[in-house]
Structure formats: C-alpha cells, structure tokens
Amino acid sequence: METETAKDERTGAGGGEAPDFLEFRGVSKRFGAVRAVENVSLEIRKGEIFSVLGPSGCGKTTMLRLAAGFERPDAGRVRLDGRDITDLPPEKRRLNTIFQSYALFPHMTVRDNIAYGLRAAKRPKAEVEAEVERMLHLIRMTDQAGKKPDLLSGGQKQRVAIARALINKPDVLLLDEPLAALDLKLRQRMLVELDLIHDEVGLTFLYVTHDQGEAMSLSDRIAVMEAGRIEQVGTPAEIYEAPRTSFVAAFIGDTNFLEGEVADAADGEHSRLRVEDFPPVVCYNDKTLGPGNSVFLSIRPEKVHISRDRPEPATLRNVFPARVEDVIYLGAMTRYWVRAGDLRIQVLRQHARYFLDEKPIRWKDDVWIWWHADDGFMLERYREKDESLIAPPPADLGEDAGGGAPDEDGGR
Amino acid sequence: MTAATRRPPREGLLTAPSFVWLTVLFALPTILVFAIALRNPDPDGGIGAGWTAANLGRLAGPGTAGILWRTLWISAATSLICTALAVPVGYVLARVGPRWRVRLLMLVVVPFWTSFLIRVFAWKDILHPEGPVKRLLAALGLAGPQTSLLYSAGAVVLVSVYAYLPFMILPIYAAAEKFDFRLMEAARDLGARRWRAFRTVFLPGIRRGLWTGLLFVLIPSLGSYIIPDIVGGPSNELLGNKIAQRVFVDRNLPQAGALSVVLMLAVIAPLAAALILERRKRRPGGLFR
Numbered sequence A: 001m002e003t004e005t006a007k008d009e010r011t012g013a014g015g016g017e018a019p020d021f022l023e024f025r026g027v028s029k030r031f032g033a034v035r036a037v038e039n040v041s042l043e044i045r046k047g048e049i050f051s052v053l054g055p056s057g058c059g060k061t062t063m064l065r066l067a068a069g070f071e072r073p074d075a076g077r078v079r080l081d082g083r084d085i086t087d088l089p090p091e092k093r094r095l096n097t098i099f100q101s102y103a104l105f106p107h108m109t110v111r112d113n114i115a116y117g118l119r120a121a122k123r124p125k126a127e128v129e130a131e132v133e134r135m136l137h138l139i140r141m142t143d144q145a146g147k148k149p150d151l152l153s154g155g156q157k158q159r160v161a162i163a164r165a166l167i168n169k170p171d172v173l174l175l176d177e178p179l180a181a182l183d184l185k186l187r188q189r190m191l192v193e194l195d196l197i198h199d200e201v202g203l204t205f206l207y208v209t210h211d212q213g214e215a216m217s218l219s220d221r222i223a224v225m226e227a228g229r230i231e232q233v234g235t236p237a238e239i240y241e242a243p244r245t246s247f248v249a250a251f252i253g254d255t256n257f258l259e260g261e262v263a264d265a266a267d268g269e270h271s272r273l274r275v276e277d278f279p280p281v282v283c284y285n286d287k288t289l290g291p292g293n294s295v296f297l298s299i300r301p302e303k304v305h306i307s308r309d310r311p312e313p314a315t316l317r318n319v320f321p322a323r324v325e326d327v328i329y330l331g332a333m334t335r336y337w338v339r340a341g342d343l344r345i346q347v348l349r350q351h352a353r354y355f356l357d358e359k360p361i362r363w364k365d366d367v368w369i370w371w372h373a374d375d376g377f378m379l380e381r382y383r384e385k386d387e388s389l390i391a392p393p394p395a396d397l398g399e400d401a402g403g404g405a406p407d408e409d410g411g412r
Numbered sequence B: 001m002t003a004a005t006r007r008p009p010r011e012g013l014l015t016a017p018s019f020v021w022l023t024v025l026f027a028l029p030t031i032l033v034f035a036i037a038l039r040n041p042d043p044d045g046g047i048g049a050g051w052t053a054a055n056l057g058r059l060a061g062p063g064t065a066g067i068l069w070r071t072l073w074i075s076a077a078t079s080l081i082c083t084a085l086a087v088p089v090g091y092v093l094a095r096v097g098p099r100w101r102v103r104l105l106m107l108v109v110v111p112f113w114t115s116f117l118i119r120v121f122a123w124k125d126i127l128h129p130e131g132p133v134k135r136l137l138a139a140l141g142l143a144g145p146q147t148s149l150l151y152s153a154g155a156v157v158l159v160s161v162y163a164y165l166p167f168m169i170l171p172i173y174a175a176a177e178k179f180d181f182r183l184m185e186a187a188r189d190l191g192a193r194r195w196r197a198f199r200t201v202f203l204p205g206i207r208r209g210l211w212t213g214l215l216f217v218l219i220p221s222l223g224s225y226i227i228p229d230i231v232g233g234p235s236n237e238l239l240g241n242k243i244a245q246r247v248f249v250d251r252n253l254p255q256a257g258a259l260s261v262v263l264m265l266a267v268i269a270p271l272a273a274a275l276i277l278e279r280r281k282r283r284p285g286g287l288f289r
C-alpha cells in the first residue's frame, strides 16, 4: 500500500488542482531554419509559479514572447483564462513581462517608469499617483522615486521592473531570466523576494531560466525544455527523482546512465536487465517493457551507496564490486568515480562522521556499490550527447585524488 | 561632487585642439561679422573707417521685419517637414537588416554626387509651368492654368526639404540605430499602442539625433539664398538673398554684416532660451546649482 502512494507521487497523479489558466496548444515557431519552439503544449495553472527550464538557446525566451504577443506562432494556439489570445497584440493581453535586461525606460524616472502602464491605460491622475506610491512602497524604493534608471543598482532596477509590471495587475507575470544579471548574493535575496511578492499578489508566474537551482527552489512545477521541445513537466521533485529522458536526467543534477535489455521479470513490478559486461540489474519497470526490449537507466549518484564492506544481500538491491578511480572531497560530500565491470559509475556520499569512519575510501580501493531497484529509472528517450551534460571526472586528478581526503595525521 | 572639480589636469591639453579650432573658425568670424556691421561702408566695396550704428538703424523698416518673418517661417516649415519625413525613415533604417540598410543609406547619400546647384536647377524644370508635375496636376484637375508651382514660398519649402532632408535623416538614423528597440516591446507589453510607444519611448530615445538634425537643417535654411533665388523668385526672397545682394550687388559689406547680425540673433535667441529651459527642467535646483 505504501509503495502504491509513493509511485503515485512520482508520476504526479495528485488531486485538487487549479484549472488550467495559460495554455499553449501545439505551438510551433520557426526562425528560418531554426525551430525555436516545436509543437509545445503546456497548461499553466492559476496562481502557480511555473518554470521553463532549459539550456541557453532552447527556446525559452521565444515561449515567453509567444505568450506576451511579440511573436505569432506558426502553428498552434495560446489561450488565457479560456480565451484565445493568439491573435491579440501585446497591449491587449493581460500579461506583463519582466525582461531579461529589465528594459526600463532610460529617459524616465523610477516613478514615471512605474506609472507607464496606468498612464497608457489613461487612468485618472489621482489613481495613478496612489498606485505608484503603493508600488514604490512595495519595492521599498519610495526615496529613489525621482532617480533615472542609470543611477540604480542591478537589484533596484530589477525591483522597478517588477513594480512596473505588477502595477497593471496582470493575470500572468512573465519573467525572462530575471536574476541572470545579478550577482550570486543578490540573486538569492531576489529569489526570496520574488517568492514573497508571489505570495503577496497571488499572481501566476511563468518563469524562464537556465538555472536549475532557481527553478527548483521557486517553482511549483517545471517544464524542462531542450531544442524547442518540452522534455518533461512536473514538480521539482518529480523532475529530479523521476527523470523521463536522458536530457532531463543529465541536465538536472548528475546521473549515471546504464544501457541494457529487459531479460525477465524479477517480480510483479520489477524486471531484471541484462547490461553488457556487467551483472544483471534489477529495476522498477513501470513501462511494461517486455523481455528483449532495450532500455536506458538513470541512477542518481547519491542513490548509489559505497562501502568497503560487502552489504547484506536483500531483495531489490543491486550490489556490485567496484574499484575506486577518482575521489573528490567536497566538504559536505565526497564524489567517487568507480569502475564496475566495464562501467564508470559516479557515487556521491554524504559524510556522517568523516574522521571517525574507520576506513576512509581511497583511490584504487576495492569497494562495493549498491542501489535499490526503485532508484533506477527507465528513460523514455536516450540520446548519447546528453551524457556530455554530466560533470566529467577531472582528467588530472590521478593519484592526488586519494589525498583529497585529509590524512589522519594531518587534521588532529 | 561636481564633475568639474574632478577633471584630470591633462584635460586642458586634450581639449586644446578643438578649442583652437572653435576660436579660429567660429568665435573670431562671429566677432568680425559683428564688428563689420558697425563700420562705415567703403565706396569701393570694402570696409570703411569709423564706427557707426547706421547699418543697423537702416534695417528698422517694415521690409526687414517681413523678410525676417518669411525666412523664419520657411526655415521652420522646412525643418518640421524634414523631421516628419526623417523620423520614419530613420526608424526603418534602424530596423531593416544590414543588407537593406546599406542600400537605403546609399539612396540617401547618392544625390550628393551631383552638384547642389544642378539639383536645384533640376527642380526648376520639374516645377516649370510646362513641366511634368504641373501637367499631371492639370490633367487630374488639381491645378488651373494660372496656378504657379514655381516662384512660390511653397516651392522654396519643397526644394529646401529636398535639399536638407539627408542632413536630418543621418543624425536621426545614427540615434535610432543605437536605440534599444526592446524598450518599444516593453512599452507595448505595458499596454501602450504602437503610436503611444513610438511617441513616449522612441522619440525621447532619439532626441539627441532630433536636435542635431534640427540644427543641421534649420541653420542652413536660415541662411539659404540659392534655393529661394532659383525657385522662389523676387517675391519670395529671404534674408540670405538680401545678404548676398548687399555683398555682390551693392558691395556694401557693413550692411550685409548688419543683416547677418539680425539673422544670428534671430537664431541664437530662441536656441538660448530653449537651452535654458531644458536645463531648468533637468535640474530642479535651478540654473546655478
């Protein structure tokens, strides 16, 4: 019964969802030969922070521009709150954008920048002034209201851009890598601030970024995008824990890929896989793949256990002997690259009591690695080039790697 | 805190060449013109001895006021029409791809390969009572037999616009090319229609180019005398014609100088006023903060 609910969570079959609000239906956009967006269908729910996450050039900005109305799709429709907005010009859409470069009007003061939307809507002067004051207060910039954007810091510009967009009370706020231009510290602060603003105004956010950390920490749901296509949509946990394609597995965090073929069923839900030059691997099989089907597995490095001692055998536990080839001590963790059979496998291990560990694992040590059958994921799509996204082991570490761990006589 | 106090000492050296240039080619001639305006004429066409205000006094008649007024409005109309034409051209030039941009810029510049005088004379043929434009208008019933295209204030404005348009287009294009067109998208995104975005974001964004173009057109049209001479006829003379007549026909340099002074003051006074107003607006603290 317990495993049942766990699977439900993994595949995202939750209840009580808000209705779809902003919808892309089969949207495609080409620029000459470049397929910037290719047959994308997405439903963004009211009030959620939805991220589009993908590497630079994958079509994220184009998605936002399609939503904002700066681009017309070659095919497909965009709908907002049940209404088809595909043919509406930008000024008629109740969406506002935080541009990657902020795009503040340089000849206007902060106050005039923020007032722009309401003035364009020809709202009464008194109302405009009151709303602008409210916004200035919200972004804590009342004392900077008379300044031109040139005189502001990056974080301040960012806040003005947010206020300028929010004052129109849009249905959806579109954010194009809004934190990319900020330094790390500021980025983290603005991330919290964005979250607070989201809670305060209760808007729907469509957030575009190439930074998985941002997307993971901010989003209710994430669409992972690659080369104009959506690879997977899900909560941050779903995306990370249950990647469906090699791209998602490799782009978000690190992983190990195993290529194999279904040999036979291990039990109702699990199959045994044949992997070349490697002992059989047991894996959860939700794809109802039968014997003979070839599969690709993704196993996160932190799901792989490592020890000098052979672990107790258990059902659904894959145990293999291996040899340590590289060790990188990272403080909170240590990263190992081990050779098992013909495969190089990455293992991430958190330290509980590093100095108290009786036998720290060193370079060239013979070890055992193991993982639970449910921690391996069969990928729907595998492309070899995605492996290049995984952090490779450093080439020049060699013998020093073992020394990455402090020596017993060194520390105390 | 002001920039002036922090200027590096070498700045004097760096600006010396342009300072000398301005002094020799701008300040000195201006002072000379003012000085000549206050001298007696010499019967041989030179500058006589002794100082006098008679040259300026002689301008006080209604004739001068009329011609000054005509010069000002024709120049203003020329500048405004040039601006109205050049802004969309500059906008398009800045937005088209590089290949088209080069071709279109060539079109703007290519007339300069022909002598200015010849181009203005060509207009005389185009606007001639027997010329193509008149015939076309007559055929369309838009012009009667006695409507004259040539020798009118309209002809002066038309040909001036033709002649000075590139001087407006080029600075506006230069400014538009640097303009960040994403700002227009931001304006549209915030709810502004095309025209509002254009007016409130694009035009302020290229205002330097606009001012430069305005000066490039206004100043030569204020002093222009070839165009009114060729297509304006005697009833549409401008100050420039008067000055030319004083120099070449009457050989009265001081009188020409006096006219130039009037023209200069007519230009400088409004410019100075505009500049002061602009400064006031920029710094709420006032002029001398």
Ligand SMILES: Nc1ncnc2c1ncn2[C@@H]1O[C@H](COP(=O)(O)OP(=O)(O)O)[C@@H](O)[C@H]1O
Pocket: A031, A032, A034, A035, A036, A054, A055, A056, A057, A058, A059, A060, A061, A062, A063
């Ligand atoms: N206006 C355009 N003209 C031509 N190609 C474009 C244009 N806009 C985007 N592209 C191309 O479309 C692809 C996706 O771009 P973009 O949406 O900006 O990606 P991202 O925001 O994810 O970095 C890129 O290959 C880019 O070069």
Ligand SMILES: [Mg+2]
Pocket: A057, A060, A061, A100, A176, A177
């Ligand atoms: Mg982008």
